[in-house]
Amino acid sequence: MAADTRDRIVFSAMTLFATKGFASTSIADILAAANVNSGSLYHFFPGKQDVLVAVLEAYRDGIHPQLLDPAWKGVRDPIERVFALLRHYRRHLRTTECTYGCPIGSIALELHEPDPAVRQLLSANFKGWIDAIEQCLLDAGDRLPADLDRRALATLALSTMEGGVMLSRTDRTLTGFDDAVRMFRDYVSRLEESVTPPRRARRARVARA
Template sequence: MATDTRTRMIEATALLIRQRGYHGTSLNDILSASAAPRGSLYFHFPGGKDQLVIEVTRASVADVTERLGAALLEERDPAVAVHHIYQSVARMLEENEFSLGCPVAPVVLDAPNDVPDLVEICRSAFEQWIGLLRQAFMRAGVPERRAQALALLVESSLEGLMVIARATRDRTPVQAVADEVAALVEQAVLAGKVARQAESAA
C-alpha cells in the first residue's frame, strides 16, 4: 500500500509539473491529485516537494533520453529518424489532448534557481538530447559543426512546436515542420557524402 501511495504521488506530480510548472504545483495539488494522506509526502520524500520534483524530473528525462536514443539508432537514415520523432511528438500531443508537452520546459520557464539540483537536471537534459541528435548526424557523415547546428535546430523547433500545438490544439504545425527539417537533414547528409567523395578523389 505504501508503494502504491508513493507511485501515485510520483505519477500525479509528473503530470502536474508538465501542466503547471514547478511554482504552479503546490503540495496540496499533489496530495489532492494522488489521493494521498497529508502525512505521506514527508514519509516518502523527506526532502518535501523539492525531492519529489527532482525525482520525477530525473525519471522523465531518462525516459525521453531512452526513447530518443532508440529512435535515432533504429533508423540508419537520420532524416527519416527525425521525421519519425516529430510524428511521435505530434501523436503524443494529440493523445493527451494538448495538455502536456516537454517534461522539463515548464520547470525551466519557472526558473527554480533555489533548487540547484533541478536546474542541473534540466540543463543536462537538453545537453543529452542535443548530443544524441548531433551524434546521429555525425554518424551519417555530417561535419561536427553542421551536426551541432542541426541538432540545436531540431531540439529548439520541437520545443517551440509543442507550445504552439498546445496553444492552437492542432498537430498540423508539427507535421509541417517535420517535412522541412527532415529535408534539411537529408541535404546535410548528402553534402557530407559529396565532400567526402571530393576529398577521396583529390
C-alpha cells in the first residue's frame, strides 16, 4: 500500500497540474483524485511544493517510456523523429481541443519565483528534451551541414513547439502550432538541400503560401 499510495498521489498530481495548473490545484483536489487522506499525503511529502518536485522528477525520468517511445513508434529516420515528436504534441492539442499542451512549459511560465529545486528540475526536463532532439540531429550525420550547431537547432525545435502550443492553446485553433512547425520544417528541408545540391526536389516542398 505504501509505494502504491505515493504513486497514486504523484500520478494524480501530474494529471491535475497539467490540466489546471499548479497554483489552481488544491491539495484537496489531489486527495480526491488519488483517493487518499491528507495525512497520508503529508506522510510522504512535507508540502505541496514537494509533490511538484516528485511530479517533475517523474516527467524527467519518464521522458523515454512516456514521451519519446510512443512518439517515435515506427519512425526510424532521425530527422523524421524530430517531426514525429512535434506531431505527438499536435495530437495532444487536437484530442484536448487545444487545452492541454506541454505540462512542463505551463509550469515553467506559471512559477515566477520557483525555489531552486523546482527550477533545476524544470531545467532538467527541457535539457532532456533538447538532448534527445540533438541526438537525432547528430544521427542525421551529413544530411545536415557539417558546421550546423545541432544543439541550437534542437533548441529552436523546442521553442517552436512551446511557442506553437502557447498560441494554439490561446486561440483554441491548431493554426498557430501548424504555422510554426511548417516553417520550422521548411528550414530543416533547406538545410538538407543545402548539403545535397538540389538535383531534383528531394522532398515535396511544404512551407510556401
